Amino acid sequence: MPIIGLAPMDGITDAPFRWITDIYGKPDIIYTEFVSVKGLILGKPAIQRMLLRHKTNTTMIAQFFGTEPEYFYQAAIVALEKGFDGIDINMGCPDKSVFHKGAGAGLILQPKLAREIILSVKKAVKEGIEKFGIKKNITVSVKTRTGYRTPQTKEWIGNLLEAEPDFICIHARTFAQKYSGLADWSQIGIAANLAKNTKTKIFGNGDIKSREQALERIKEYDLAGVLIGRAALGNPWIFRGIIPATEERFKVLLEHCQKFVEFFPNADLSIMRKHLGWYAKDFPHAAEIRNELMQVNNIDDVKKILNPLF
Numbered sequence: 077m078p079i080i081g082l083a084p085m086d087g088i089t090d091a092p093f094r095w096i097t098d099i100y101g102k103p104d105i106i107y108t109e110f111v112s113v114k115g116l117i118l119g120k121p122a123i124q125r126m127l128l129r130h131k132t133n134t135t136m137i138a139q140f141f142g143t144e145p146e147y148f149y150q151a152a153i154v155a156l157e158k159g160f161d162g163i164d165i166n167m168g169c170p171d172k173s174v175f176h177k178g179a180g181a182g183l184i185l186q187p188k189l190a191r192e193i194i195l196s197v198k199k200a201v202k203e204g205i206e207k208f209g210i211k212k213n214i215t216v217s218v219k220t221r222t223g224y225r226t227p228q229t230k231e232w233i234g235n236l237l238e239a240e241p242d243f244i245c246i247h248a249r250t251f252a253q254k255y256s257g258l259a260d261w262s263q264i265g266i267a268a269n270l271a272k273n274t275k276t277k278i279f280g281n282g283d284i285k286s287r288e289q290a291l292e293r294i295k296e297y298d299l300a301g302v303l304i305g306r307a308a309l310g311n312p313w314i315f316r317g318i319i320p321a322t323e324e325r326f327k328v329l330l331e332h333c334q335k336f337v338e339f340f341p342n343a344d345l346s347i348m349r350k351h352l353g354w355y356a357k358d359f360p361h362a363a364e365i366r367n368e369l370m371q372v373n374n375i376d377d378v379k380k381i382l383n384p385l386f
């Protein structure tokens with residue numbers, strides 16, 4: 077069965093978002109936000125909460141970024157201890173702060189180091205499975221882009237294939253494109269051909285708007301799966317191909333806020349405002365409601381806005 081999963085998104089796919097998406101969308105796999113291996117290992121407390129794992133049978137992947145193979149090794153061990161089902165290595169983030177340190181998409185310019193990191197994580201998984209007596213299969217994967225300035229799919233993906241990750245997810249844009257233009261899915265087709273007869277599966281990613289479109293792309297390019305990112309914002313139902321009634325949207329919006337408070341009792345609910353805006357669409361006077369939701373500071377504020385609408 078092909079896989080349709082929730083893509084990692086920094087500042088978005090946190091524990092409450094993962095919970096809501098899991099319950100209402102039931103994607104096949106779910107990624108965390110990217111987590112700095114160095115920050116995790118040097119013990120920054122805020123980073124621990126990025127790896128909260130709720131109880132579920134859905135495959136949960138911890139995504140890491142950084143440059144030091146040794147920190148990746150240690151971070152992978154932490155992810156195994158926490159019960160994650162896979163470890164993903166970010167080789168695609170185009171943000172300046174990450175790229176300039178040589179991490180994320182910066183690894184596209186360091187092919188040897190990229191392979192070393194994969195091998196380090198694979199070693200950690202092999203040893204961690206024995207150490208913790210883990211019975212399930214744990215995957216090691218990479219999420220990347222098609223190239224630096226122009227697509228260099230053959231060389232770059234070919235380089236990654238040498239280290240034999242279980243799968244590679246390709247966001248079909250280059251580093252230079254960031255999020256502009258359209259994802260070039262023909263590059264994903266090139267990668268899928270390249271990976272035929274290897275141990276590595278290819279997932280595609282970029283601009284998918286529906287479950288139906290995801291299934292079409294999987295068929296067209298002979299892929300193991302597709303990840304959906306932005307189209308899942310305020311829309312966990314996308315993974316089931318369902319368009320929810322307005323009441324259902326509000327119910328889940330409120331539940332998302334409640335989960336946020338449950339996971340992060342000391343955090344400020346204003347962080348949730350962007351999510352509320354994404355849910356509040358496709359009904360009469362949605363813009364007015366969105367404006368009101370942009371002011372909330374606690375759950376009572378949210379209820380006051382929603383109660384008259386139910």
Ligand SMILES: Cc1cc2nc3c(=O)[nH]c(=O)nc-3n(C[C@H](O)[C@H](O)[C@H](O)COP(=O)(O)O)c2cc1C
Pocket residue numbers: 083084085086087088109110139166168169219247281282283284303304305306307
């Ligand atoms: C706000 C935001 C944050 C993101 N953070 C991450 C991240 O932490 N790790 C990662 O691999 N990709 C990250 N991405 C990229 C997405 O996973 C995905 O590759 C990209 O959005 C294209 O897919 P889409 O068109 O379905 O959104 C992020 C994208 C967005 C919009």
